[in-house]
Amino acid sequence: MGKVLMKGNEVIAEAAVHAGCKYFFGYPITPQSELVAYMARRLPEVGGLFLQAESEIAAINMVYGAAGTGVRVMTSSSSPGFSLKQEGISYLVGSELPAVICNIVRGGPGLGNIQPAQSDYYQVTKGGGHGDYNIPVLAPASLQEIVELTQAAFDIADRYRTPVIIMGDGMLGQMMEPVDFGERTEIEQFNKEWATTGTRGDGGPKIITSLELDAESLEKRNQNLQKKFALIRENEVRYETYQTDDADYIMVAFGTVARITMNAINRARHEGIKVGLIRPISLWPFPDKPFIETRDRVKAYISVEMSAGQMIEDVRLAVNGRAPVDFYGRTGGVVPTQEEIYEKIKSVAGGVTI
Amino acid sequence: MTMKTVFKRTDGLTDKPTHYCPGCTHGVIHRLVGEVLEEMDILEDTIGVASVGCSVLSYEYFNCDMTQAAHGRAPAVATGVKRVLPNRFVFTYQGDGDLASIGISEVIHAAARGEKITVIFVNNAIYGMTGGQMAPTTLIGQKTATTPFGRDVAIQGSPIKVCEMIATLDGAAYIERVSTHDVPHIQKAKKAIKKAFETQKKGLGFSMIEILSTCPTNWGLDPVESLDWVKDNMVPVYPLGVYKNSEEVKK
Numbered sequence: 001m002g003k004v005l006m007k008g009n010e011v012i013a014e015a016a017v018h019a020g021c022k023y024f025f026g027y028p029i030t031p032q033s034e035l036v037a038y039m040a041r042r043l044p045e046v047g048g049l050f051l052q053a054e055s056e057i058a059a060i061n062m063v064y065g066a067a068g069t070g071v072r073v074m075t076s077s078s079s080p081g082f083s084l085k086q087e088g089i090s091y092l093v094g095s096e097l098p099a100v101i102c103n104i105v106r107g108g109p110g111l112g113n114i115q116p117a118q119s120d121y122y123q124v125t126k127g128g129g130h131g132d133y134n135i136p137v138l139a140p141a142s143l144q145e146i147v148e149l150t151q152a153a154f155d156i157a158d159r160y161r162t163p164v165i166i167m168g169d170g171m172l173g174q175m176m177e178p179v180d181f182g183e184r185t186e187i188e189q190f191n192k193e194w195a196t197t198g199t200r201g202d203g204g205p206k207i208i209t210s211l212e213l214d215a216e217s218l219e220k221r222n223q224n225l226q227k228k229f230a231l232i233r234e235n236e237v238r239y240e241t242y243q244t245d246d247a248d249y250i251m252v253a254f255g256t257v258a259r260i261t262m263n264a265i266n267r268a269r270h271e272g273i274k275v276g277l278i279r280p281i282s283l284w285p286f287p288d289k290p291f292i293e294t295r296d297r298v299k300a301y302i303s304v305e306m307s308a309g310q311m312i313e314d315v316r317l318a319v320n321g322r323a324p325v326d327f328y329g330r331t332g333g334v335v336p337t338q339e340e341i342y343e344k345i346k347s348v349a350g351g352v353t354i
Numbered sequence: 355m356t357m358k359t360v361f362k363r364t365d366g367l368t369d370k371p372t373h374y375c376p377g378c379t380h381g382v383i384h385r386l387v388g389e390v391l392e393e394m395d396i397l398e399d400t401i402g403v404a405s406v407g408c409s410v411l412s413y414e415y416f417n418c419d420m421t422q423a424a425h426g427r428a429p430a431v432a433t434g435v436k437r438v439l440p441n442r443f444v445f446t447y448q449g450d451g452d453l454a455s456i457g458i459s460e461v462i463h464a465a466a467r468g469e470k471i472t473v474i475f476v477n478n479a480i481y482g483m484t485g486g487q488m489a490p491t492t493l494i495g496q497k498t499a500t501t502p503f504g505r506d507v508a509i510q511g512s513p514i515k516v517c518e519m520i521a522t523l524d525g526a527a528y529i530e531r532v533s534t535h536d537v538p539h540i541q542k543a544k545k546a547i548k549k550a551f552e553t554q555k556k557g558l559g560f561s562m563i564e565i566l567s568t569c570p571t572n573w574g575l576d577p578v579e580s581l582d583w584v585k586d587n588m589v590p591v592y593p594l595g596v597y598k599n600s601e602e603v604k605k
Contacts, residue, residue: 023438049437053430054463061427061460065403065434068421073434091424196419196435198442200398205368207413209404209422 003178009034009076011143011179012102012166013042015150016074020187021100022048023073025062027055029081030114031170032104036076056081060088060101067097068208070195072154076102078170079120080111089163090129093225094210096194098157100150102166104173107333115333116170118255121310124165125284132222134229136236137165137283139254143177149281151185156236158190160228167283169306171256171335232285239287240279243269244294247276249349252315253304254280257336261304264341273349283311291318300324300348304341307331366392368417377570377577379534380408383476384415386544387447390551391418396443401435403428405448405457408482412447426457429464432471443554445472451481454490454514461520461562468525468559472550475516475562478569479588486572490514493591498572513591517564521597527559529598533566535584539594546596558600566592 006014013035024043026036043050053059059075066073077085082103092099105120107113124137136156138149153164196206212218242262244250253261258279268275278290301319303312309327316325328344330336366388374380391397400418404410406425413420423431428446436444453461453475461473480498481487487500491513495504521529528550532543543565550561566588568580575583
């Protein structure tokens, strides 16, 4: 297919189509509306269906209905809209239905603004809706990476019967980069005998529900969910490291902030500061391994975020008190600059230069 | 001596005993829906969507594939199912708290889109499951847990007449209000339910049957008094009849 120049939101949509997603229920909200519009035009071309719901709540519940029939289905939103979807997401988890939900994060809280942010980190990684649950969250840093991770999101959803979140900031959604979708690969087929498609020819009625009135039965259900989450923790951790082998200091950043941080690292390296990067790609499960491998020799970690400091809690848990954890963040939709991050590295490193 | 079967359980329902209170007509309405699905021979082509409220466990009673929806969202869930499986029959089974209050948006927009689903809307003028609080359909002057002095228009506004409202939407193809307060009305209710499913079969659009029902427990009446209360108090506020009957698919 070769490289095409596309906008981030559209890349997510096209990647979903490549992953076999034929159903999309959405509601417009900036800065992710191009995704919805792209699906409206694209899905009919592949024999699929796009439907604009009357609200984010309706959209996620349409996803719930469609997911119950066993098809690959998706919705997307941005922060305030994503909050509304949390009700349905909790039900998807409780009923063990696969779906992909994209959150292109903007500044908050409340109506906030439409500038890029990462301040939904807590909401996507710590459950968000009611009940004990976690959802796999994938955070691409480039438009090319979106292609791979969107495919992965649908596969993880089907493999574990769980909703999966793709989280990007508004910058990722709005930026344009050349992207190669590659050759269309075979879509893995999953057993979906649980789906409610009418009972003809395959035994008795099937039920999809998250209701379990008996306390001990519900606890059993929760224990089974926790086993599934443990399995996901075991198998679905993704991260990238950059120049961490000899690093005295390790930056931690995800999404587009990781790219800006990488440039700051290059500059600091040029100045003789041994600094590297851990880039979590799966925000949940959070990658503990690269921290465990480095925490006894690193002088400090610095979490860089477009939030007031949310991922830093997971960094601290992974470091487990073995090294200091510092933080640099901008909020409200302000994107940290390479210069600011470089200055932060310098101040933590005590101005060490050769 | 040969025995002739004059009455039998419908295959439209499972063997599971229902949890409904004595005198509640949910059981009757379940049976009507089950009989219609059985008689139309569509049990194996049907996906039902259960609601939140007294009928929350209806997925255990209908003998077809069932999905449990969040409070009020059943028409959105049904939309998702039907849009993927246009050749299947999809129905929601919702009470008045579920449909007329928290889920009013979902049902209005499903109707406006002309979703080819059937909504079974059970109206007993009160929240049952949560313990007898005011519903949007609670009658003026009716005492409930949250209108202890009776529903006052000046404070709580007026009852929502769902059939009248939905019938104004172009996507609504068949809208009828029926009652379960006596046998002739129960028979009429069954015909209406059948008509709604036939409307779906023909692809005419959205169909909804509102069924006036009892709540002896929360009304504080015995079963017989409850049936009279439906007839004497609810029917005058919620007139029975066909509110919309489109015979052709909207272009």
